Amino acid sequence: MKKLMPFRIFNKAKTALQVEDESWYKINAASDGESESKTIEIFIYGEIGTWGITASQFIQDLKAADDGASPVVVAFNTIGGDLFDGLAIHNALSRLGERCTARIDALAASAGSVAACGAHRIVMASNAMLMIHNPWTLAGGDAEDLRRVADVLDQTFEAIIAAYKAKAPDIDDAELRRMVNDETWLTAQESLALGLADEIGNGVKVQACLGQGAAMARYRQTPQALLDQLTASQAEPSVQDDPPAVDDPPASTEADSTALALMITQACATAGISNLVAPLIASTKLADETTVQAALTRAKSVRDLCVAARLPEMTAEFVHAGLDPGAVRARLFDKLVSAGKGFEIDNSLPPADDEIEPVQATIPTPTSTYAARRQATRQHHGKGA
Structure with missing residues (x-):
């Protein structure tokens, strides 16, 4: 059925x-x-x-x-x-x-x-x-x-x-x-x-x-x-207030946090990493725009490394931990080595399963050509006998 x-x-x-x-x-x-x-x-x-x-x-x-x-x-x-x-x-x-x-x-x-x-x-x-x-x-x-x-x-x-x-x-x-x-x-x-x-x-x-x-x-x-x-x-245009004086600490409000969460969501949607919204909010704690922008840049690099290592499922964990690409590369290397996968992390496409093994061609010489012809002639006469 x-x-x-x-x-x-x-x-x-x-x-x-x-x-x-x-x-x-x-x-x-x-x-x-x-x-x-x-x-x-x-x-x-x-x-x-x-x-x-x-x-x-x-x-x-x-x-x-x-x-x-x-x-x-x-x-x-x-x-x-x-x-x-x-x-x-x-x-x-x-x-x-x-x-x-x-x-x-x-x-x-x-x-x-x-x-x-x-x-x-x-x-x-x-x-x-x-x-x-x-x-x-x-x-x-x-x-x-x-x-x-x-x-x-x-x-x-x-x-x-x-x-x-x-x-x-x-x-x-x-x-x-x-x-x-x-x-x-x-x-x-x-x-x-x-x-x-x-x-x-x-x-x-x-x-x-x-x-x-x-x-x-x-x-x-x-x-x-x-x-x-x-x-x-x-x-509505995005209007920024005058920056606070150097001696004044920036005030963090609920509205600021909402705006930063919105920034993360929009940037993730554009980059195709919407699954990383929650980890980014958790890792940045919505501190300020500079922190959020830096985390977004790191998240894209971390995603690329995990995809190249064929371990995309680990991206959210690394982003939540706030790891930089160097630390992620080291952890992925350890993960692959411990799993017995002896390949290097890069951004190139993996080879096709049915890819034909390349053959090294040789340049013909006059001697080899004449030898091949004599061999063919002897075989021909032998068949005629």
């Missing part, structure tokens, strides 16, 4: 989305200072899935930070991503029970809205949005294969409906299905009325924190007002 090739189901726009803005995932466990109680705060800022925050990473980090008693606040600002990762995060939040609150800082779209609805309580910023729509995938095969894919999409559609109804059990089923089919963008007030939010909090500057703004235009029903805000944000 023919098997259908495995495929991924996305709950997001139908084209590959390049990360152009902030993609930042972290977990904080902060005590209140006066007692032993603490609040675990998780930021899901970026795509959900392979190219961003995977459910496996999220669940492992949550398990490491969670003490089983502290309140957990999950802040969302995401365009969505892999639906199954979104469902897994949804279920992880649901298992926390009443301790868990989802805070939608700007946008919980697509698989992000599915994940957020796993929380016991949802607080939306007054100008935040929740977006719901159908699952989507890529598939190939014959008619039987594609019918099976359609059946799976129908099943995942029902999983999406179940996730929303778990949060808002009183929502009208037919109306919910219509909104999902139509790709519906819900304001905080609309989400509250439907039961998909429990409270409206203070507003934030949406264009400063939405992230991945270029993706918004790829959805079918993105509100024009939201697109206008993003366009205005991208058009």
Whole structure:
């Protein structure tokens, strides 16, 4: 019996989305200072899935930070991503029970809205949005294969409906299905009325924190007002304040850290190393622009060395440790020697497996030519005899 090739189901726009803005995932466990109680705060800022925050990473980090008693606040600002990762995060939040609150800082779209609805309580910023729509995938095969894919999409559609109804059990089923089919963008007030939010909090500057703004235009029903805000944000010139006096230490603010995180994400997306955003943020601690720029330059060199050594999986570890190319080269050499791989690290392409061994040609001489002719003549006469 023919098997259908495995495929991924996305709950997001139908084209590959390049990360152009902030993609930042972290977990904080902060005590209140006066007692032993603490609040675990998780930021899901970026795509959900392979190219961003995977459910496996999220669940492992949550398990490491969670003490089983502290309140957990999950802040969302995401365009969505892999639906199954979104469902897994949804279920992880649901298992926390009443301790868990989802805070939608700007946008919980697509698989992000599915994940957020796993929380016991949802607080939306007054100008935040929740977006719901159908699952989507890529598939190939014959008619039987594609019918099976359609059946799976129908099943995942029902999983999406179940996730929303778990949060808002009183929502009208037919109306919910219509909104999902139509790709519906819900304001905080609309989400509250439907039961998909429990409270409206203070507003934030949406264009400063939405992230991945270029993706918004790829959805079918993105509100024009939201697109206008993003366009205005991208058009704003980057104005630097006058530098502080020599005797004045530079002030580090939360806004500075966000700007530096954004710088890292944009530079990594351009260089094709978006998987190194988190290690770079960790290694630089977002100290200042000079530190970040130097780390970005090192990261590109480290990536090239690891690829040349056929060990690309070690890049993130070296970048997180803040190692320079010299130290990386030494560690790669030790790794290869200990593994018994006796080849040198360089940037050249590896030889093809079926490459023909070169043959050294010899220059013919008159003596060798006449000898060959005499041998051929003797053989010819011998056959004729």
